[in-house]
Amino acid sequence: MSGFKIKERRLAFQRVKKSALHCCVPFCSNSSRYNSEISFHSFPVDTAVRAQWLINIRRDIFSPTKTTRVCSRHFHPGDFVVTAAGLRRLQKGATPVLFSWNEYTLPTLRPNVWERKPRAESPNVNLTPFLTANSESEMETAAPDHDHCVTPAMANEMANENEALHRKIRYLQHQLEVLQLRTRFGIQRFAGSDEHIRFYTRFASYKHFQAFWKLVEPAVNTKMVRISNAKAASASSSEFSQPTTKLQPIDELLLFLMHLSVGLPLRDLAERFDINRTTASRIIATWTHFLYQLLGSQRLWIPRETVRAQLPPEFSAFPDTQVVLDCTEIFCQTPSSLLLQSEVFSTYKSHATFKAMIGMAPHGAITFVSGLYAGSMSDREIFKLSGIANLLTPDMAIMVDKGFLVDNLAPCKVYRPAFLSRNTQMSREDVMQTQSIARLRVHVERCIRRVKENKLFDKEIPLSVCGSIEELFNVACFLVNYQYGPLVKAWATQQ
Template identity: 40%
Template sequence: MAQSSCKCYCSVPCCSNNKKKFPYLSFHDFPVDEEIRSRWVRAIRRDEGLGFKILRGSTYVCSQHFAPEDTYTTPSSGRTRIKKGAVPSRFPWNDWGKGKGSQARQSVYQRARKRLRPAVLDESQEMLVPGDITEEALPVGGVTKDHDYAYHPSPGKLDGAAQRIQELELQVLSLELEIQQLTVKKQQPLIFKFCVTDEDFRYYTRFSSKEVFTVFWESVYPSASRLLYWSKAQRTAQETPSPQRKLQLIDELFMFLCRVAAGLQEKTLSSIFEVSLSTVSRIILTWTSYLYQVLGSLPLWMTREQVQATMPDKFKLYCPQLRVIIDCTEIRCETASSLLLQSETFSNYKNHTTFKGLIGIAPCGVITFISKLYTGSISDIEITRQSQILQLLQPGDGVMADKVFQIEKMLSEVGATLIIPPLKKSNQLSMEDTQKTQAIARLRILVERAICRVKEYHIWDGHVPLSMVGSVNQLWAICCMWCNYQGPLDIKGDKPI
């Protein structure tokens, strides 16, 4: 193996020798013999591949990596040559060949086994590792390998590793599936976790079924998707895109329904929906204003033709000209500290401070008129005048009411008639008056049922706080209009609503 006379570089890792810097060194090609070449490759710890290829005339090992006894100098030319079968053995990782033999550096297996034996290995179950191979067990002329990647593991270890890999892959797939399921559950609207059956929908939303709620939701969603939160609407009068919501839009409606229909307090809603108390208040105010505008834009008052087309037969028998049945109701409110406000809101009928409103229904049971709430001291006659229901009546219309509604004079001004139970003029009613009283009582019960439905919204269970005065009229109107989604009031009626 002759020394190359061209510009040469050593291919041993961590060696930067070249002919230009060290002209006194000799550089030698890899042997042609395959066995000796493979021993050179193992000795310098480099495998042929994309990053390293052995080419004749360009891949060298410098003479610094050979022992003195492995080289000789030719007398004729003075060139340094390598003895046949010699293998490079002096490298940085074995301290340039010092201490060969019994003092050679321990292999990776030996060093790791020495560290782990006191804590992990059981002497009775120790396995033979490649580092335990002695020189006597090696073939003559063999080279000891001191790196774990130079040894092939036993077939048993490969099978165990493959089984362990398969178990870990299954575990990863299971965890990925679990994460995916949790993500889907988190994205699922909260309303469908609480409301599974129609009974659940009636409790939380007061809608008669899931189907009815879905119809309502699909009708309001296009406009609700452009909602602005109440605080942002206060800051700007321009219609700008709403910020990213913390809840899905349908869950915001569900929160509002839980507050109004189920009567849950805002603190409870904050815990259920995992949002701040201020966010709950902002959502409630926003949806109150929105639903009042949307539902209020629908025509409630029915025309005379619509009333006649949906009128049950028993109404046609006793009062065929009936247009509306009216009655007043009261809801208790918080007592104000001001004596003037106390006197205005105090109701002699309830013996408490109240808000009072007028409700009118068509003979078919649909709520067709909702007045705003007034202070509890107002009379039934005055609330009828101020509610402007008289402006909706036409000549010939009949208005059914309780006998406390002495509004016959006001109705006559618009050509309408008052239908009330006959007043007792003697100690005993006549047969005709008795039958008329019973008939009117049976018909007028529908308005009592409508009022009962409105008050079944649990937001009215306690005393209305004075802090709700700004939105109480809107909430009252929303509850009244939502009653029309609950089905017929008269289950024995023969006309659909």
């Protein structure tokens, strides 16, 4: 045995050279390799019949080729013709109709009404041109149309049923309206949630929101300028008209406040309120212009006597203070022009910004808002251009930060922390006054923080909306006087 070598047996799979035909119908696994009883047929050349084949086999995004086949199992037996050579051919116009989803059978046609219901035989009536009265009466009695009549009791019962159905319909309609009101995104959806009102509108509660709405509602239908184009920036391109959207005016106000307070984009607002994005843009532009004109026309600047009557005890050392001033900045998109970049670039923020000056009365109300200026502009220049100097009188005083070098511009007294030069030392009085001014000036910074809590100002302002951002920023400042309470709880009794 050792002299013989046993040859190792190895098994190898051989390829079948003969190609097989397969059926292209979904869920059909028929193949010509394993079934010689089934014939396979290519798609017809006729365009209409070919399209019907594609519809019947239910293949999405499918384009048959020369080798694409459909097996004979999907055709009626009568669709085939056997040639003299014994080959099975399809008749012209035959289409596949038998599939696994209809269990390879077709439902029987439903008989029509005449076949389903047996009919009484019609009586033989002599239809002569001249019928006698007796024959007419015989026809009427032979095949009467109805064999019943409506009694008064039946009529009353039907009326009661009809009334009950009407009541049920009214009830279901009311339930449908309540359901739609609950599912629709609007102010009524948040009527019982002050937390949602504070989040979406910055108003303290639903009651405060309704109080503000009662103030602006009379002017909505009389003074509101409907922006017919969201890109229009002035009233000349607008028209006085009633609301053209399906939203109620109070829901339009909610939409505007959500855009300002939460910073929701137009796409999100359009999805929530089930409107078009263009419509949402027009609503925002309309309410921005409307509130800017309405709230800005109110008296922001408070007379000196009223300010002193509402003066908090903390300002007793500075009783003639009329307004506390400070500047704030919001980020904007960096322009492509180098010249514009140098104008809007702020060295304080190291970014392109818009800059505005805000004035607060000692008791916490915003009484002055300037326009938006380039971020590179100094506080002194903004004070000069804002026009606040025209509102001040010699018997007033303003309280500013160290950067406001406006002593020669303001026609009144200026309370400002003292500067510490290199070779001098502040006196005890200067130190005490600086600390007092710093403690009081922090209130205007808290007031500005309320304005900038609106999430719209957290991101860069696109240059495409620079035409309306000034009005929008002013409206945000105006709304602070309505949305929040006093800056200090102890001042609440002073109002």
